[in-house]
Amino acid sequence: MTPQTAIIYSRYRWTVISVWLFSSVSSFMVLNTLGILLPSISADLDLSPSQQGLLGSASHWGNIALAIPLSWATSRLSPKWLTAATLTMATGCLFLQSFAPVFFVLLVGRLLFGISNIAQMPARVLLTRQWFPPKEVILVNGLSNVLFGLVVGGGLVAAPVVLDLTDGDWRITLRVFGLYFAGITVLWTILGRERTNQADQDVVMPQGLDVVKGALGHRDLWIGGLGFVGSTLSFGAFLAFYPTLMLEEFGISLRLTGGILALGVVVGGIGGMAIAWAASTSGRQGAFLQVLGVLMIGTNVGMVLTGSVPALFVLSFFNGVAWAFFPILVTVPFHLPGIRPRELAVAFAFTMMMTSVGTSLGPLITGFLQEALDDLKMALFLISFTSISLVIAGGTLRFREPRQPAES
Numbered sequence: 001m002t003p004q005t006a007i008i009y010s011r012y013r014w015t016v017i018s019v020w021l022f023s024s025v026s027s028f029m030v031l032n033t034l035g036i037l038l039p040s041i042s043a044d045l046d047l048s049p050s051q052q053g054l055l056g057s058a059s060h061w062g063n064i065a066l067a068i069p070l071s072w073a074t075s076r077l078s079p080k081w082l083t084a085a086t087l088t089m090a091t092g093c094l095f096l097q098s099f100a101p102v103f104f105v106l107l108v109g110r111l112l113f114g115i116s117n118i119a120q121m122p123a124r125v126l127l128t129r130q131w132f133p134p135k136e137v138i139l140v141n142g143l144s145n146v147l148f149g150l151v152v153g154g155g156l157v158a159a160p161v162v163l164d165l166t167d168g169d170w171r172i173t174l175r176v177f178g179l180y181f182a183g184i185t186v187l188w189t190i191l192g193r194e195r196t197n198q199a200d201q202d203v204v205m206p207q208g209l210d211v212v213k214g215a216l217g218h219r220d221l222w223i224g225g226l227g228f229v230g231s232t233l234s235f236g237a238f239l240a241f242y243p244t245l246m247l248e249e250f251g252i253s254l255r256l257t258g259g260i261l262a263l264g265v266v267v268g269g270i271g272g273m274a275i276a277w278a279a280s281t282s283g284r285q286g287a288f289l290q291v292l293g294v295l296m297i298g299t300n301v302g303m304v305l306t307g308s309v310p311a312l313f314v315l316s317f318f319n320g321v322a323w324a325f326f327p328i329l330v331t332v333p334f335h336l337p338g339i340r341p342r343e344l345a346v347a348f349a350f351t352m353m354m355t356s357v358g359t360s361l362g363p364l365i366t367g368f369l370q371e372a373l374d375d376l377k378m379a380l381f382l383i384s385f386t387s388i389s390l391v392i393a394g395g396t397l398r399f400r401e402p403r404q405p406a407e408s
Contacts, residue, residue: 010131010195012193013131013132015191016127016131016191016192016193017127017128017131017132017140017143018143018147019187019188019191019192020083020123020124020127020188020192021124021140021143021144021147022147022151022184023083023087023120023184023185023187023188024117024120024121024124024144025144025147025148025151025152026151026180026181026184027090027113027116027117027120028117028148028151028152029151029152029154029155030090030094030113030155030177030181031059031113031114031117031359032152032155032156032239032265033155033156033159034055034056034239034240035056035238035239035240035241035242035243035244035261036156036159036160036163036243036254036257036258037159037163037170037173037174038052038055038056038240038243038244039243039244039247039254040163040168040169040170041055041106041170044170045102045103045106047103048371049367049370049371050367050368050371051103051367052240052241052363052367053240053363053364053365053366053367053368054107054363054364054367055103055106055107055110055363056236056239056240056241056360056362056363056364056367057236057359057360057361057362057363057364058107058110058111058114058360059110059111059113059114059117059360060114060236060356060357060359060360061111061114061360062111062112062114062115062118063114063115063117063118063352063353063356063360064353064356064357064360066115066118066119067118067121067349067350067352067353067356068212068216068346068349068350068353070115070118070119070122070349071118071121071122071345071346071348071349071350072211072212072342072346074119074122074123074345076342077122078194079122079123079124079126079127079130079194080123080188080192080193080194082119082120082122082123083120083123083188083192084185084188084189084192086116086117086119086120086123087116087120087181087184087185087188088185089112089115089116089119090113090116090117090181091178091181091182091185093109093110093112093113093116094109094113094174094175094177094178094181095174095175095178096108096109096112097109097110097113097174098171098172098174098175098178099171114356118349118352118353118356121345121348121349121352122345122346122348122349124348125333125341125344125345125348125349126341126345127194128140129341129344130194130195130196131195134334137331137334138276138277138280138327138331139273139277141276141327141330141331142272142273142274142276142277142327143273144327144330145268145269145272145273145276145323145324145326145327146269146270146272146273147269148265148268148269148326149265149266149267149268149269149270149272149320150266150269150270152262152265152269153262153263153265153266153269154262156258156259156261156262156265157258157259157262159173159258160253160254160255160258161255162176163254164255211342211343211346212346214339214340214343215339215343215344215345215346215347215350216346216347216350218336218339218347220332220335220336220397220398221332221333221336221347221350221351223332223393223396223397224329224332224333224351224354224393224397225350225351225353225354226354226389226392226393227289227325227329227389227390227392227393227394227397228329228351228354228355228357228358228389229354229355229357229358229361229389230358230386230387230388230389230390231293231296231325231358231386231387231389231390232354232355232356232357232358232359232362233358233359233361233362233365233383233386234296234300234362234383234384234385234386234387235358235359235362236358236359236360236361236362236363237362237363237365237366237379237380237383238261238300238303238362238380238383239261240362240363240366241363241366241367241370241376241379241380242257242261242303242380243257243258243261244376245304245376245377245380246260246307248376249307249376249377250307252307252309252312256309260309260312260313260316261316263313263316263317263320264316264317264319264320264323265320265323266320267316267317267320267321267323268319268320268321268322268323268324268326269320269323271320271321271324272323272324272326272327273327274324275288275292275321275324275328276324276327276328276331279324279328280328280331283399285328285394285397285399286394286395286396286397286399287394288324288325288328288394289325289328289329289390289391289393289394289397290390290391290394290395292321292322292323292324292325292390293322293325293387293388293389293390293391293393293394294391295318295319295321295322296319296322296323296325296387296390297384297385297387297388299315299316299318299319299322300319300380300383300384300387301381301384301385302315303315303316303319304377304380304381304384305377305381322387325390329351329390329393330351331399332351332397332399333347333348333350333351335399358386362383365383366379366380366383369382369383
């Protein structure tokens with residue numbers, strides 16, 4: 001195999017991965033703006049708190065059930081056309097939801113949208129492997145965090161504006177999202193490309209179930225996944241129910257709440273890249289995760305207990321800083337010793353599946369807690385402490401330098 005230093009990586013790699021990441025975080029933008037639309041949807045379809053929780057978690061059920069088999073199957077496909085197909089599916093799902101006459105149809109649309117999202121994930125790993133040297137993986141994940149902050153934050157600001165402009169019509173808002181996704185699909189089809197990575201030419205690729213066994217046999221993959229479950233559990237709960245809490249408990253408008261949440265997402269995106277880079281270069285990723293976990297718990301609790309708008313913006317800012325954990329923790333699959341391309345695709349899909357486990361359980365548990373306690377504030381207060389998983393993960397993970405795949 002040619003030495004890594006002799007491999008040439010085209011500058012076009014940043015165009016390819018930027019467009020792909022933009023398409024991916026746009027899916028998360030749609031998923032994470034549900035809380036803004038939920039009051040209008042609930043009023044239109046007369047949803048109970050439990051149904052609201054189910055709706056908030058539905059898009060993640062497919063991720064949980066199909067992440068491993070889909071990543072195993074699709075890791076053999078062209079990442080360009082896999083991405084185009086899943087974006088087309090996502091577009092159709094948004095229009096399906098916008099025309100839903102009853103709760104069940106809307107639920108199915110959310111479920112299928114989630115499946116399109118997880119089916120796209122192997123393409124990210126394959127494109128990163130094809131276009132980037134191992135030392136730049138942290139930069140790719142940092143760029144993902146920045147785009148997540150800008151796009152999801154922008155969505156949290158834009159969704160209530162579109163809702164206001166359409167007199168609270170959530171159906172038209174979803175159709176606007178559908179047209180947005182159609183445009184992204186066209187953009188990717190034009191700009192998306194693939195290349196052959198010389199570093200993988202001499203690697204013996206595992207076949208069949210050996211791909212899954214090779215991916216899931218790593219201790220650190222499971223620890224990182226559990227770290228994601230706890231942190232995204234509170235995240236999913238807040239995105240689904242926090243706007244409702246602010247409106248009903250403190251009389252804070254959906255537009256203002258969207259701005260408060262957006263600040264945290266944007267700060268987490270932009271600041272996350274710098275913090276993740278500092279953690280990686282210092283070799284103290286575990287310590288960073290522990291500090292960020294404590295910060296997330298504290299800011300979540302504060303945002304539940306206060307109705308002061310200036311205080312909420314400050315708390316949201318530091319909650320965003322805490323989200324710098326994401327690009328640190330998401331690099332875990334790339335640090336696994338001897339991981340090969342198809343195994344890496346499965347390992348990364350497993351990691352994203354664990355984020356879906358947490359994000360789906362968050363609204364579901366919160367909805368049931370609200371009904372049991374008859375108190376949404378207490379339900380969100382209790383959920384705030386699940387980010388302790390970051391503290392545990394930070395104390396047990398073993399970070400290594402990313403390596404090229406093992407050769408036979």
